[in-house]
Amino acid sequence: MFQTVEIPIWLVFLGGLTLTIAVLNRVLVPSVRWFFRARINRALRRVNERLQLSIKPFSLTKRQVLVDRLTYDPVVMSAVEAEARHRGIPNEVAAEEAARYAREIVPSFSAATYFLFGVKLSRWIAQKLYRVRLGANENASLEGIHADATVIFVMNHRSNFDYLLVTYLASERTSLSYAAGEWAQIWPLEQVAKAMGAFFIRRRSENPLYRKVLSRYVQMATEAGVTQAVFPEGGLSRDGKLRPAKLGLLSYILQGFDPAGTRDVVFIPVGLNYDRVLEDRILVGSELDEKGRPRFRAKVSTALWFFLRHLWMRIIGKWNRFGYASVSFGAPITLRSLSSDGRIGAEALGHKLIDAVGKVVPVLPVPLVAQVLLDSGTPLRRAQIVDRAMVLKDRLVDQGAHFHLPRGDFDYAVDVGLRALVRRKVLRETDEGYRLNPAQEPLLAYYANSIAHLPR
Structure with a gap:
């Protein structure tokens, strides 16, 4: 032993x-x-x-708890049974599909990731690439929002950079839970986006079970007071124009809204604009397939060459930022105030929100100059461009538009717009004045269209 x-x-x-x-x-x-x-x-x-709008307990709940709540929600379970009957499959199979959809949709929000990493990274990238400016800012109205209200920021969609820009500029007010499309579901972007509070949606899915799971998540988050950020246009504008609202997410919010309940829903219109959209040529050059869906000619090699070229220019000291980027916040719109009984149709709501967003889209130097040259159709000398741009700016401002005036100098603002368009070979400087490069007319129209909806 x-x-x-x-x-x-x-x-x-x-x-x-x-x-x-x-x-x-x-x-x-x-x-x-x-x-x-x-x-x-x-x-x-x-x-x-x-924070003006505090982080709600729902956002801090463990992800698996939210996934289980969503999977076993009575409405989702009824949809599971209906799907099983319709397809002739066992309830367990349909339930597993619903659970998979729930895991795909539900974010894994981390306040530490959001504020210690996401906001700082967004600020650093935004300030390195653009001269970022805050446009119209309805601080008084924002401060008057009831603490129990659910706040939803609704924005025009100009660029994939919108996410970073608004995250940075809204960080003093709140954290935002974005509705992100399929493009972000790649490693490691998906993990970072979910940690930042983004929930994923399949914009083109017609699966009724998936739609029910998504609608219930949106309603649960709205009922819990989670601050959200949505792009009612449903995708990037390919021609620069403000697009009509897609009604999916808005209809989900309306379906779950109780006018007699304790929690109101408040929409904050947000307008974004850029002197240069990073993916502008890709957007302008897109085509529609046989089903009417956009097809983008984006290549990894093109993106890599773009990055390396600008990195080299930075190294040799010839790189310039991509002009101005501006965000304007409009006056809040409460859901209860839209009708006497608190009810409004999704189409009417979408039209009202898009109209409110359009009114706060900032006017920047490149869009202003682009609009002047496009309206003229003939070469213009600098003095003529300044005169016409001044007239256009005054008309827009008189109608309530916000114009960002760099350095408080209008002549300098026009020079900023002209220099950017000449550098990109959209305009040519000749003896007759500034002439449009015919091959680049769609790109000039793209920037002019960003303010074409504003009343004059």
Whole structure:
């Protein structure tokens, strides 16, 4: 019984390693986890104290809990049964599909990731690429929003850069839960987007079970007061014009809204505009397939060449930022105020929101100059462009448009627009004045269209 037993050294090492892991897992790891969780909770309380719109408990709930709540929601379970009957499959199979949709949709929001990483990265990238300016800002109206209201930012969709720009500029007010399309469902972008609170939607899916799961998530988040950000146009504008509203998400919000309930829904119109949209040529060059869906001629090699070329220009000191980027916030629109009984159709709501967003789209130097040259159709000298741009700007401002005047100097603003368009070979400077490059007319129209909807 007390004889010496020989054990291989590798077995001793393995046993020791197993014992060490067990001790760490049972004793040290919980303590370390508690320590960091306590620090995160203190930081979160400080963040919530300074935010105009606080982070709601729903956003901080563990993701698996939200997935389970959504999967076993009575409305979703009824849809599962209907789907199983329709397709002649077992309920368990349809239920697993619903669970898969729930896992795909539900975000895994991390306040630490959002404020310590996402906001700082968004600010750094935005300021490196653009001269970022805040346009019209309805601070007084925002401060008057009831603490129990669900706030939804509705924005025009000019670029995929919109996400970064609005995240940065809205970070002093709130965190935003974005509705993101399929384009973001690639590794590692998907994981980062979900940690930032984004929920994914399949915009073209006609699957009734998927639509029911998505609608219930939107309604649950809205009922819980989660601040959201949506693009009612449903996708990027390919010609620069403001597009009609898609009614999917809006109809889900309306279906779950109780006019007699304690929580109102408040829409904040947000207008975005750029002197240069990074993917403008891709958007203008897109075509529609046989089903009417856009097909973009985007290549990895093109993106890589774009990045390397601008990196080299930065190294040799010849790189310039892509002009101005501006965001304007409009006056809130409460859902209860839209009709006497608190009810309004999705189409009427979509039209009203798009109209409100359009009114706060900022006027920037490149769109202004582009509109002047497009209206003229003939070469113009600089003095003529300045005169016509001044007249156009005055008409727009008189109708309530917000114009960003760089350095407070209108002549300089026109020079900014002309220099950007000449550098990109959209305009040619000749003895007769500035002439449009015919091959680049669609690109000039793209920027002019960004303000074409504004009343004059």
